[in-house]
Amino acid sequence: MTEKLLVRVGQSQQEPVSWLIWSESDSQIIASGELEHSGLLGELTEKASGRSIALLLPASDVQLKQVALPTKWNRKLERALPFMLEEQVASDIDDVFIAIGEPATIEDKHFINIALCDLAWLQSWMSVLDDFDIEPTVVIPDALLLPSPEADALSAIELQQQWLFKGENWHISAVESDWVSDYLSLTPESQVVHYSPAESLVCTKELNAKADEYDLPLAIFAKGLNALPINLRQGIFAAKKKQPQWWRDWKAGVMAAGVALLAFVSVKSTQLVMLQNEADAYKAQAMDVYKQAFPNKVVRPHLLRKQIQNDLDALSGGEQGGFLELTNHFVSIYSQVDGFDPETFRYDHKRNELRIRAKAKGYQTFSQVKSILEQRGIEVQQGALNQDGDYVIGEIRIRGAA
Template sequence: MSETLIIRLGHNQADKLHWLIYSDTEQEIIASGELQNANELVNLTDKAVNRQFVALLPAADVQLKKVTLPAKFSRKLQQALPYIIEEELACDLDDIFIAIDEPYQNTKNSETQYGIKVAILNKTWFETWLKCLADYQLSPQKIMPDALLLPYEIDKASAIALDNKWLVKTTDWQIAEVESDWLNTYISATKVDTLMHFTPSAQLSGINGLTLESKESQFDLPLVIFAKQLKNHAFNLLQGDYQVKKQSNIVRPAWRTPAIAASIALVLTLGLKGFQVYQLDQQVSVAKQNVIDQYKSAFPRAKVRPHLIKKQLKNRLKQLEGGSGAGFLDLMNDLVIVFKEVENFEPDSLRYDKKRNEIRLRAKAKDFQTFGRVKSILENQGLEVSQGSLNNDGDNIVGEVKVRRQS
């Protein structure tokens, strides 16, 4: 499959989820977005059809360990593995699931030391997420901890920001999810000399003895970076009792000839209808382009997604529902001035609260100062402006502005 659907799950089903559809051949984003919670996974059911589906788990919920073995890894040692690491665990063996990666060996002073890489997670928590995905007909072919997909170089750690936290990879098999306030403390404790970061941040400066490598040319959405690294990792948490069962498509020899004959007949029948279908497709394409042109005319600053145009129109209507009165129009007239005077200030969504006579505008700009200028212009027009939190989203600043008439 040339396209991959990636969903980054949360610590629980009430958390926000990130998703991305990535083209492996074109090396570009097909679509991306966020879900407020697991109940919205229904919106991704159709997107998983005919695509590889990879689920990512938060690094904080998966413990990666390198386990030293008494001999070269074998089936017998695999069976004994839970008891080898039992003393290092703070929970009952029945409560955890242990997945294995590739074995390794190190030679020092003519002595060979054997080991195996393992991932440990709570079995009930894991099964709850698998059931949740199955409820929405989502069957992942691969599940991995998110931070394991960070780029890695020997003797260098790597980090990226996601949802006001940092995902960090300090070795090829050591990852963490760190609160922003604890990032410097964690990096200092790991004693890494060099940190590659894929998110712009002044927070990383000031750690004594730490060399920072800003990978500006690779700054991107975390899930895009993860998608590019998938080909470098064969590890999969879906193993043992959770292994994906391969479907068998074996045809018995006795049925082979009739099946081929039926296939030929079907192809001929479809071929006769092909020209008519082609004509209908042409008519649909023309009609669809007309709809897109009208949408662009009505919302010149909006980004058009042709495959989601119907949903975009419905969303626009919902946003404007109940807001056709003079209050809405007056506020929109004031906002038009902002869009004319302020460059690089683009709206993403707009909602009108009729009861409060308030417009809630979510927009993106090139910097924080742009939001400040917008607020100043609106206040000079006698409006009451409330500015929400501003977040750094790659090369843009994203935030929300609430505008209403002064009472």
């Protein structure tokens, strides 16, 4: 993104909010303005779309420190850092957000540059921006974006009745205009390089005006974004990985399709379970019939089909071939008659007669079975029928050629 939106907030959400849109490619201001308070940040929502966003925090609310280290910076020291700082901060260390910058070496001594601010305060600002769909990629104290000063000098700019200063060795400050003279009398630097008019700046320091570079403070800060010394968008404030645009465009459709697919799979799974249960019932019924037909045989469920085929092949080639023919005629009725359950089979090979004792839900079921078999040219003789509770028990004799 070649355009950047800079949003500079105050200490409280009732203070003015400055903003500026900067063109990186043209190095010029596209638009700028000031909101009376944070409640008007919604006016920047559209301006934030398609642009990288930098949140500038007031230097007065962010403290920079250089922490001395016993050795080079490493992961173990990073975990120990809060304990190293516990006695150096006035508040509870758990209430402080610690942002880690670059390690530094000064006269062969190791340091780590850090930034400290109130955790709840920064969380509140991030929450307000999120409410208006403004997501900064950079969070940094404003004065830290001033041009880096030369040795023995301070960089300075005036912003909203304050002077912002940046010195060497990881030092920034924000000073009310009425106190600038007192502040500068205490600083060791002998020169102040200022990027805004300094007629009101009274001090004993040498003043070096960068008149050719005078510009809006946020425009000066925008140029400093090219070399970030630190970004507070880390740790608990680390930016979440953005979803690709195609996913955001298709997310609703994909989720709907997923729900539909899940429902389809659930229905099919239920149907599969029902079919499996039905298949198990048929298999159990087939085993019962097989046991009745071949009482001396051991049933092997996983080989049942093959057992039946082998036994039928044996019957078709021997004197019991009539049994196979009569059985085939009888089996054909299962697809046509409901509620007819054979209980025993007896075959008289001398008379070529198959006797079936069965139970049915009514007398008409036996009549239906007899009619179907007779239509197939089979001689059928029906025995006595007796009522047994909800069922009718009876016998049917099927006779082939003797």
